[in-house]
Amino acid sequence: xxxxxxxxxxxxxxxxxxxxxxxxxxxxxxxxxxxxxxxxxxxxxxxxxxxxxxxxxxxxxxxxxxxxxxxxxxxxxxxxxxxxxxxxxxxxxxxxxxxxxxxxxxxxxxxxxxxxxxxxxxxxxxxxxxxxxxxxxxxxxxxxxxxxxxxxxxxxxxxxxxxxxxxxxxxxxxxxxxxxxxxxxxxxxxxxxxxxxxxxxxxxxxxxxxxxxxxxxxxxxxxxxxxx
Numbered sequence: 001x002x003x004x005x006x007x008x009x010x011x012x013x014x015x016x017x018x019x020x021x022x023x024x025x026x027x028x029x030x031x032x033x034x035x036x037x038x039x040x041x042x043x044x045x046x047x048x049x050x051x052x053x054x055x056x057x058x059x060x061x062x063x064x065x066x067x068x069x070x071x072x073x074x075x076x077x078x079x080x081x082x083x084x085x086x087x088x089x090x091x092x093x094x095x096x097x098x099x100x101x102x103x104x105x106x107x108x109x110x111x112x113x114x115x116x117x118x119x120x121x122x123x124x125x126x127x128x129x130x131x132x133x134x135x136x137x138x139x140x141x142x143x144x145x146x147x148x149x150x151x152x153x154x155x156x157x158x159x160x161x162x163x164x165x166x167x168x169x170x171x172x173x174x175x176x177x178x179x180x181x182x183x184x185x186x187x188x189x190x191x192x193x194x195x196x197x198x199x200x201x202x203x204x205x206x207x208x209x210x211x212x213x214x215x216x217x218x219x220x221x222x223x224x225x226x227x228x
Contacts, residue, residue, distance in 0.1 A: 001013060001014070001015055001119055001120055001161065001162065001227070001228050002014040002225045002226060002227055002228070003162065003192065003218075003223045003225075003226045003228055004030055004223055004224055004225050004226070005192070005220045005221060005222075005223040005224070006021075006024060006025070006026075006027035006028075006029070007025050007026045007027035008023075008025045008026070008048055008194070008195060008197070008198075009022070009023040009025065009043075009048070009049055009124075009126070009164070009166070009194040009195045010022065010023050010024045010025050010026070010027055011023070011124065011164050011192070011194065012029070012030070013122060013162070014036075014225070015117065015119050016119060017036060017037070017097070018036050018037045018038065018039060018097070019032065019036055019037070019038045019039070020038075020039050020041060020115060020122065021038060021039070021040045021041065021054060022041045022043070022113070022124045022164065023041065023042060023043050023049040023050070023124065023126060024040070024042075024051055024053070024054035025047075025048045025049060025051050026051065026053075029057055029061070030224070030225065032061055032063055034061070034062055034063060036063075037063075037064045037065065037066075038058055038063050038064065038065035038066075039065070039066055039067075039068060039095075039099070040054055040055070040058075040065055040066070040067040040068070041067075041068050041069075041113055041115070041124065042067065042068075042069045042070060042073055042110075043070055043106065043110045043111055043112065043113060043124065043125075043126025043127065044070045044072055044073070044106060044108070044109040044110020044111065044126055044127060045070070045072045045073045045074065045109060045110065046108075046109060046127065049110075049126065049127065050069075050073055050075075052075060052078045055067075055078060055082060065082070065083075066082070066083040066084060066085070067079075067082060067083070067084040067085070068084070068085055068087060068093075068095075068101060068113075069084055069085070069086050069087070070086070070087060070089075070103075070106075070109075070110030070111045070126075071086040071087065071088050071110075072109055072110050073086070073110075087101065087103050087111060088103065088111075089103050089104065089105035089106070089110075089111050090103060090104065090105055090154075091103050097117070098117060098118060099115065099116070099117050100115070100116040100117075101113060101114070101115050101116075102114040102115075102116070104128060104151040104152075104154060104155070105128075105147070105151055106126055106127050106128040106151075107127075107128060107129070107131060107144045107147035107148050107151070108126075108127035108128070108129070108131065109127060110126055110127065111126060111128075112124065112125045112126045112128040112151070113126065114155070114160070120160075120161030120162070121158075121159070121160045121161050122160065122161065122162055122163075122164075123155075123160045123162070123163040123164065123165075123186075123188070124163075124164045124194075125163070125164060125165045125166055125178075125182075125194070127166065127195070128148065128151060128166075129148060129165075129166040129168065129178040129195070130144070130145050130148045130149075130174070130177040130178035130181060131144045131145075131148075131171070131178075132144065132145060132171060132174040132177055133171065133174075134171070134172050134173065134174070145177075148178060148181070149181065152181060152182060152185055152186065153185070155185075155186055156185045156186065157185075157186075157187070158186060158187060159186075159187035159188065160186065160187070160188040161188070161189075161190065161228065162188065162190045162191075162192070162228050163182070163186070163188040163190070163191045163192070164191075164192050164193075164194045165178065165179050165182050165191055165192075165193060165194065166178055166179070166193070166194055166195035166196075167179050167193035167194070167195065167196050167202055167203065167206060168195050168196060168197065168202075169196060169197065169199045169202040170197065175202060175205075175206075176206055176209070176210065179191075179193065179206065180210065183213050183216065188216065189215075189216060190216065190218060190228045191213075191216050191217050191218065192217075192218050192220040192223060193206070193217065193220055194220060196220075200219070200220070200221045203217065203219055203220065203221070
């Protein structure tokens with residue numbers, strides 16, 4: 001399994017027989033093997049997670065692909081022309097090739113994905129995070145935190161081969177709350193922070209402040225076909 005960072009929350013995972021592309025926003029795709037199919041995952045409708053440009057890029061490469069989309073995405077111009085399936089939160093789906101897709105409820109919009117194949121299990125959080133915003137009403141922050149803890153509680157004790165988890169510097173003093181809770185409750189040897197809005201220094205900040213997790217955190221910025 002190989003990982004390539006595209007931009008923001010956009011991730012390319014290469015497996016033996018196919019590619020997964022999660023939450024493409026912008027960025028250049030690396031060379032792709034036309035013998036492999038592509039599955040495009042979109043966690044929700046926000047334009048920093050769903051950009052239909054990804055389908056144009058794949059068409060230009062002559063790739064075969066399908067899309068697995070959160071059910072809050074609406075794109076009447078594009079979606080009727082491609083093979084796609086909508087998924088709802090807190091469900092489990094089976095796809096061709098022995099691929100199983102589970103979803104969690106995002107406390108922002110859409111879903112988080114858990115994708116299982118015989119090559120491993122991948123977690124992509126989308127916008128599921130501990131969104132504790134400085135200056136916002138405490139009741140709202142605690143409600144978002146409760147939802148996050150509830151959803152992560154559903155996968156507590158499970159093990160993933162790789163996880164992509166938000167680490168958002170806009171949350172200021174609470175920037176690490178969501179990632180810390182994930183690391184404390186979920187088994188995963190390889191974790192890539194995402195959704196850091198072009199500020200990769202937040203990754204080193206996290207490692208410096210929480211060195212006990214250094215062995216598990218990868219530098220997302222340098223992931224260019226990185227083997228895991």
